[in-house]
Amino acid sequence: MKTPVEVVDGRAARPMPLGLAVLAAVVAGGALLAAFPPYGLWWLAPVGVALLAAAVHRRRLRAGAGLGMLAGLVFFAPLLSWTNLHTGSLPWVLLSVLQAAYLALLGAAGAWTSALVDRFRWSWPMVTGLLWVAQEALRDRTPFGGFPWGRLAFSQGDSPLLRVAALGGAPLVTFGVALAGGCLVAAVWRPWRRPDDGGRRLTGWWPAVGLVAVAGLLMLVGALVPVGGTPTGRALTVAIVQGNVPRMGLDFNAQRRAVLDNHVNATVALAARVASGQQPKPDLVVWPENSSDIDPLRYPDAAARISEAASAIGVPVLVGAVLTGPGAGQVRNVGLLWQPGSGPDLDQLYVKRHPVPFAEYVPMRDIARLVSKEVDRVRADFVPGSTPGVVRAAGAVLGDVICFEVAYDAVVRDTVTGGAQLLVVQTNNATFDESEALQQMAMVRLRAVEHGRPALMASTVGVSGFVDPAGRVSDATGFNTGEVVVRQLRPQDGRTVATRVGLWPEVALVAAAVLVLALAVRERRRPGAARRDVTTGDVGDPAGAEERGERGAEARS
Incomplete structure (x- = not known):
């Protein structure tokens, strides 16, 4: 199978190799699971978010959805295993698959917004946080009134970030966890291509270290929030x-x-x-x-x-x-x-x-x-x-x-x-x-x-x-x-502030997520950020695409 190749400003920009992406999705689901009780490793939640974001970046929609589904099954099937103790396996399987399908939508959304993130790398943490909140908002309400089990916010019982709930409830805590995960993926991501990028990505170690530090600070910032009535x-x-x-x-x-x-x-x-x-x-x-x-x-x-x-x-x-x-x-x-x-x-x-x-x-x-x-x-x-x-x-x-x-x-x-x-x-x-x-x-x-x-x-x-x-x-x-x-x-x-504002933080975050998806449409249509895939025949082999991108860059210079 040929590797998909995207052309970004005349340069070949590949997603993570497929085998590695599958592994990242599996580990992402496992990290999310371990963040919840009875394990309680709350700090793994942003790690799981980051791994899934990396796995789906620059993928086609189907591939992004498939990787999200894989991560969702690894996460939800064990998390909801208590549902099969006395009713047999089928209801448990159906519920796990249904919940994983929402992570499939999240994976597709992550793939869809790749063009926007590639152009504005600083936006990756914000985009990641908004998409997670939107996914949970949908899952919490559909079908038949929804099933909010497994929200990122519910993994943070021992985390300083739990106190942020006093400001914006569970949606704001989820946003904080996913925002930290977005910082991690922006810090560690390295394009799967030659290093010459015309200065369009973060280079060197210091920006990466800075983003990791920001992720850590985001998880600790809750300690500053006063709580109690x-x-x-x-x-x-x-x-x-x-x-x-x-x-x-x-x-x-x-x-x-x-x-x-x-x-x-x-x-x-x-x-x-x-x-x-x-x-x-x-x-x-x-x-x-x-x-x-x-x-x-x-x-x-x-x-x-x-x-x-x-x-x-x-x-x-x-x-x-x-x-x-x-x-x-x-x-x-x-x-x-x-x-x-x-x-x-x-x-x-x-x-x-x-x-x-x-x-x-x-x-x-x-x-x-x-x-x-x-x-x-x-x-x-x-x-x-x-x-x-x-x-x-x-x-x-x-x-x-x-x-x-x-x-x-x-x-x-x-x-x-x-x-x-x-x-x-x-x-x-x-x-x-x-x-x-x-x-x-x-x-x-x-x-x-x-x-x-x-x-x-x-x-x-x-x-x-x-x-x-x-x-x-x-x-x-x-x-x-x-x-x-x-x-x-x-x-x-x-x-508390959260009691007073009620639903509005979630409404604002979901509206921002919809705006991000709409902006991604415009970015994907931008001539300078055309997306091509070798499996469609629009671009030849990966090496040829990269070589042509480099020649184009030389001609422009």
Whole structure:
């Protein structure tokens, strides 16, 4: 196979050799994967970005898309491996391929903008950052409401760059990571041709060293960003009850009475320790999602058990429950506040607004059944709520978010603008594994910083724990264990810059990305930057193209 050759201002300019580009794409996917929990090597994220940018530079669109797809598969297939534990391989493969397809689009966009980058080498970091944000913005919303897992921002839990979330949320953190990656690729890139370039590229080591230094500074600049809100009121003592389940897997629901009993018994045991002075009395107890999959508003025995727990501890219990209705064949995933003595407070009921497609409801069920009969486990579709999870309890305002909703920017922000002083994430990880729980905790850390709120995650099986407004995790529980953790939290008021500006940083960055793609169209049509490919026959062999480019340069001089 012949090597594609582009002609830039009369000189042959080759992309990276194909074999090396394939290797770079594979390593890029691996570096991105290693940046995320459970590995947590956050500094590898810009390295992965840089490798992918180098691999697709000066490629044809198909080749750029193929290399992006390859990097995406290496990244997403292991990252999402927890989805195949109990549903078989096919749903996992389909989801991984779908997510990788967005990196294929990113690879094609990187190839498309090569002409612009070649002419304005200083623009490469900015172009890289903008394209990553645009790719994530699309992936976070399509199809069926999107799937934001694997955003660059969620890999930065231990990075100083996490604090940038307080200025522009997850999109700005992603932009910072990708911008650093763009600096790295601009620093190390050397055209695959003879060194005489007429002064049109960075030469020598000092510019490269400078760009690497800039990349490092970008990753550290977050340390300068102030985080946290304004403390308000008295400190709140909160208990997280992680009751555990009899066994992991999709059939944990078949033992739903045992799951409910686990959480009741753990709360009653906590009350006994409080009575004996072993632990401070909490102001609020939080149970996880699915802690009562028996509808306590319909089944008196379930209500009696929850009332037993609430009366024993003597404070409100935020229960993760599944309620029947409102229509036939429908259910709701809710956070329900249960008061000691009086029972459910229906004025403090949050209904999950973003049910998970193919897990909590099944779009196009007949077609989906052809892919996997596991969809029939979802016997009743969960219907979404319409109002943010603002719950008033124990003298504070809680922002309730259920499970995967923590990945969606708008869902979390709505609770804070609605008055939430403390973020509560109720989740159920019994159908997954510890890597999924750790990845979700990384999202909670970003949300705490983004909105300047203390936060907690309560899981049926782990990982549960508390997060302060600087993103630090405390009292994290083990996985597949029954545990109770208690901690004081100080509710916070005020709004960070990110809370105030909301969606606008992402809108501005995506608009800039669209502008870059449009400018690339004009640059690709510029006569002095004509693109030719030996596989089309427009240019002879690579050596001949280079020789003709050199003769043209001599003639001009």
